[in-house]
Amino acid sequence: MAKTTFTRQELYDLVWSKPVSHIAKEYGFSDNGIRKICKKYNIPLPNSGYWSKLKFNKKVVKTKLPKQDDNPQISLEKTNPQLYAGDNPLSKLALRKKEILQAGLNITVPEQLSNPHHLIKSTKEYYKQVEIARKKGGWGHDVDSSKALSISVANNLYPRAFRFMDTLLKLIEKRGHKIECNKYNTKVIIKGQSYSIRLIEKSKRVKRETSYSYDTFDLEPTGNICLKIDHSYPIKEWSDGKIKKLEDRLVDILAWLEIKGEEDEQRSIENAIRQKKRDEEREIEEALQKQKDEELANFEGLFKSAERFQKSQYLRNFIQEFEDYAIKSKTLNPEKQEWINWAKEKADWYDPFIEREVPLLNDIDRDTLKPKKRSYW
Structure with a gap:
């Protein structure tokens, strides 16, 4: 019985003792499958023409096995004939088909239908x-x-x-x-x-x-x-196919579907995680933007209040000058005094520190001096 488990050194000796195509047939692999295994474990292979030169006693160069710390056990277990030809025996698909074959399931389509689903x-x-x-x-x-x-x-x-x-x-x-x-x-x-x-x-x-x-x-x-x-x-x-009927592909179909389902499930989980992260980042950005908007709105309110205070002081100065002039010129009469009282009331209405209630101006926005927007809801 052919050896199926090798160290790196043993596999290196094997691939330099006979062509890869011979080894592949012996172990039920494809040429490419053997090459992939050697590449995985950093085992050099003879270059093209090596075996031809060796046959005619020409000079050949044998590449040394690179040193590495670990010494893995490499399996060359013979593949089941129902597995895909050319599959790397260590591939996910080949391993899944092997698992299904070893599960003891009935994978043979019967000649007669009995106890149908x-x-x-x-x-x-x-x-x-x-x-x-x-x-x-x-x-x-x-x-x-x-x-x-x-x-x-x-x-x-x-x-x-x-x-x-x-x-x-x-x-x-x-x-x-x-x-x-x-x-x-x-x-x-x-x-x-x-x-x-x-x-x-x-x-x-x-x-x-x-x-x-x-x-x-x-x-x-x-x-x-x-x-x-x-x-x-x-x-x-x-x-x-010419050789295989669809009935012979049941293991292929089942293995492919299972791997596809697992990969898509993992992809869905990863997509959900990414979407959750994007949602969280968006919520953080929206919360930050809300804070910025509120900060700007508060500043604009501060600026408008300062502006209103300045204007209310400007009004009071004007009213005071008007009253002083009327007294000095001895023209202060009941009509002017009524206007002075009215003007002071409006300055108090406009002043952000006082904001005196004036019923006739209840619908006026102090900042814009325009009617307030009405809400119909």
């Missing part, structure tokens, strides 16, 4: 009612689709589609996630994140033979089914 039952009933409505001359639009999965394939593919979706739904729920179904779409709920899924039959464009001067095309069903994740970035889908 309740959404499979309701979906089959929906299509049955649609077919009945169409035979009666209708379109089936009025049939309740609130419990029907998003499946769009040819009639002959429905048994396969139901078996695939039944297995997928049961796997999703066994992993602790939820499925929601309404008249618009089918959603997988993972970590509070929602992803719309639909199963479709892929089509190809086929050129139509016409006499037109331009090309026209028809969409021709291919018989290949595809699971699509809608409204997701990046857009994701899994389809029948």
Whole structure:
């Protein structure tokens, strides 16, 4: 049995003993996977042409292993064939697929549908009612689709589609996630994140033979089914391939969805934290701006009060001069005395220290000497 755990020195000796492509095949890795591991642990690799020169006994240069304090244990555990070809075995996706495979779940789509999921039952009933409505001359639009999965394939593919979706739904729920179904779409709920899924039959464009001067095309069903994740970035889908059928991609689908849900949940948490911080900063800025506005308003009030005081003193000086002159010129009479009393009253009304009440001026703003704005509420 091949050794699967190495020190840096041991892995260095291994990659300089045979080509990386040979090591990759031996341990079930891709060439790139081995190179990434060596890069991670700062292990130099032979350059291109090294093995060719060595074969013909030409001079070669072997790069020394750089020294470092730690001495990690590096695993080259052979990957499961159901994992993506080319995945780094230490990647998040590969590790999640490994975890799912080791969970003891049934990841095989059966040849016959048995004990179907309740959404499979309701979906089959929906299509049955649609077919009945169409035979009666209708379109089936009025049939309740609130419990029907998003499946769009040819009639002959429905048994396969139901078996695939039944297995997928049961796997999703066994992993602790939820499925929601309404008249618009089918959603997988993972970590509070929602992803719309639909199963479709892929089509190809086929050129139509016409006499037109331009090309026209028809969409021709291919018989290949595809699971699509809608409204997701990046857009994701899994389809029948030349070697692998969609049924063989269940682990791929489940692992991708789980990682996507966790990453989006973390992103949502980080966004919420950033939004909270922005809200707090905005509240601080608004509170500071409010203080500034109040400070300026108070200063403007101070300035207006000082200005009013100065003007009220100016009025009093004028009134006093008028009274002194009337007395000196012996022209002070009841009419002038009445005016002097009236003027003093107005100076007291205008003076910010006194602000004497004058009923006829109750609606006048002392600062602007204009009518006060009325409130209608």
